[in-house]
Amino acid sequence: MAKIVINGGQPLNGEVIVSGAKNAVLPILAACLLADEPVTIGNVPHLHDVTTTMELLGQMGVELVVDERMRIKVDPRAARHYFAPYDLVKTMRASILVLGPLVARFGAADVSLPGGCAIGSRPVDLHIKGLQALGADVTVENGYIRARAKRLRGTRINLDLVTVTGTENIMMAAVLAQGTTIIENAAQEPEVIDLANCLNAMGAQIEGAGTATLVIEGVERLHGTDYDVLPDRIETGTFLVGAAITGGRVTTKRVRPKTLDAVLSKLAEAGADINVGEDWIELDMGGRRPKAVNLTTAPYPAFPTDMQAQFTALNCIAEGVGVITETVFENRFMHAHELQRLGADIRLEGNTAIIKGVPQMTGAPLMATDLRASASLVLAGLVAQGDTTVDRVYHIDRGYENIEEKLGSLGAHIRRLPS
Numbered sequence: 443m444a445k446i447v448i449n450g451g452q453p454l455n456g457e458v459i460v461s462g463a464k465n466a467v468l469p470i471l472a473a474c475l476l477a478d479e480p481v482t483i484g485n486v487p488h489l490h491d492v493t494t495t496m497e498l499l500g501q502m503g504v505e506l507v508v509d510e511r512m513r514i515k516v517d518p519r520a521a522r523h524y525f526a527p528y529d530l531v532k533t534m535r536a537s538i539l540v541l542g543p544l545v546a547r548f549g550a551a552d553v554s555l556p557g558g559c560a561i562g563s564r565p566v567d568l569h570i571k572g573l574q575a576l577g578a579d580v581t582v583e584n585g586y587i588r589a590r591a592k593r594l595r596g597t598r599i600n601l602d603l604v605t606v607t608g609t610e611n612i613m614m615a616a617v618l619a620q621g622t623t624i625i626e627n628a629a630q631e632p633e634v635i636d637l638a639n640c641l642n643a644m645g646a647q648i649e650g651a652g653t654a655t656l657v658i659e660g661v662e663r664l665h666g667t668d669y670d671v672l673p674d675r676i677e678t679g680t681f682l683v684g685a686a687i688t689g690g691r692v693t694t695k696r697v698r699p700k701t702l703d704a705v706l707s708k709l710a711e712a713g714a715d716i717n718v719g720e721d722w723i724e725l726d727m728g729g730r731r732p733k734a735v736n737l738t739t740a741p742y743p744a745f746p747t748d749m750q751a752q753f754t755a756l757n758c759i760a761e762g763v764g765v766i767t768e769t770v771f772e773n774r775f776m777h778a779h780e781l782q783r784l785g786a787d788i789r790l791e792g793n794t795a796i797i798k799g800v801p802q803m804t805g806a807p808l809m810a811t812d813l814r815a816s817a818s819l820v821l822a823g824l825v826a827q828g829d830t831t832v833d834r835v836y837h838i839d840r841g842y843e844n845i846e847e848k849l850g851s852l853g854a855h856i857r858r859l860p861s
């Protein structure tokens with residue numbers, strides 16, 4: 443298995459271009475199933491999850507062509523199959539995003555249950571309830587969600603809790619339903635807005651994206667479009683934490699600063715000087731040691747769970763004690779045990795980590811357990827003295843494009859050891 447080796451101690455310095463958002467491109471690729479013409483998607487990040495989604499759509503008969511600029515032309519006209527097999531779904535939970543589009547477009551979907559993963563049990567009951575409310579007949583048999591429907595009918599759906607892919611699945615199903623669907627307690631994440639914008643560009647009629655109430659007027663068909671995916675706020679935040687943890691100065695380019703309000707305010711609290719332009723963010727730590735921060739994760743616009751592990755790493759070498767509470771996933775502190783191997787002082791109490799900053803950590807061999815945990819281990823490796831080796835980096839390749847090249851261009855001593 444490939445590993446990443448980091449020799450810590452170099453402050454990050456320079457500019458880095460941020461890629462398109464993983465959590466926007468995956469639902470947008472799935473949404474192409476709804477169209478009856480080709481859709482072209484731009485600013486696509488080169489990620490393992492994108493390849494998996496392309497493979498999944500390809501198996502359904504969708505034709506996909508990627509050009510040299512990573513624009514993907516998705517032609518759903520030849521799609522025939524509505525089966526998402528366990529072998530693909532188990533490698534990427536976001537495969538569940540084909541469920542809504544398949545039911546809406548073909549009246550049938552057989553999609554493997556995604557199952558739990560390292561960060562929690564992650565059920566999909568609300569996706570299923572939403573589709574049932576729209577009139578689909580849904581059963582779970584032999585590990586597969588089997589959904590059948592004639593034309594879906596618009597209705598009012600109040601989600602018991604805020605779910606990002608749940609909102610997206612129901613929204614995608616509702617765009618071709620007969621009549622009006624109202625989704626209450628909807629997720630307000632920027633990636634949900636991006637999906638709604640793309641669907642509207644395809645002819646859908648969705649209002650309220652970015653608020654807790656979505657109103658979707660069903661239409662007869664969706665046509666083709668050309669759409670650029672929004673920049674990845676989690677990749678952006680990860681590079682900014684990289685600058686803060688190493689005492690460096692980094693400008694992230696081609697970003698959407700407004701999508702990072704909660705993250706930037708915590709970085710400012712940690713003592714960073716931050717300048718923001720229309721599509722760039724500069725963070726200057728001026729060689730200072732960060733101050734520990736307290737934070738609680740929650741759905742957007744609150745602090746994102748996908749940045750929790752990176753801030754846990756930041757607190758490990760900060761001045762003072764930081765308390766981090768995770769409220770979105772029940773088991774998202776696997777990185778804490780690995781960070782302790784570098785000399786971090788972390789105490790776990792249920793869903794809270796109490797982190798007492800140490801002046802210096804020392805490199806060690808580490809094991810990545812999930813995507814953002816891997817990112818936090820790489821960040822910690824940037825400041826730990828000596829070599830840190832992060833094993834199982836396939837997790838990081840799910841969500842970070844060329845991580846070692848991008849960090850290397852900022853001055854990090856980082857390299858990949860092939861398997």
Ligand SMILES: CC(=O)N[C@H]1[C@@H](OP(=O)(O)OP(=O)(O)OC[C@H]2O[C@@H](n3ccc(=O)[nH]c3=O)[C@H](O)[C@@H]2O)O[C@H](CO)[C@@H](O)[C@@H]1O
Nearest residue numbers: 465536564565566567568569604605606607608748770771
């Ligand atoms: C591909 C993608 O966009 N992934 C993101 C998405 O994941 P994902 O959409 O899977 O996360 P959700 O927003 O659905 O999960 C939020 C919480 O709701 C629970 N839940 C969810 C659905 C359901 O039917 N029943 C249920 O109980 C989950 O177990 C979790 O505790 O949002 C998460 C929360 O911001 C992010 O960490 C992920 O990066």
Ligand SMILES: C=C(OP(=O)(O)O)C(=O)O
Nearest residue numbers: 465535536748813814841
């Ligand atoms: C948890 C994440 O992704 P996914 O929902 O695809 O597992 C993530 O991006 O941190």
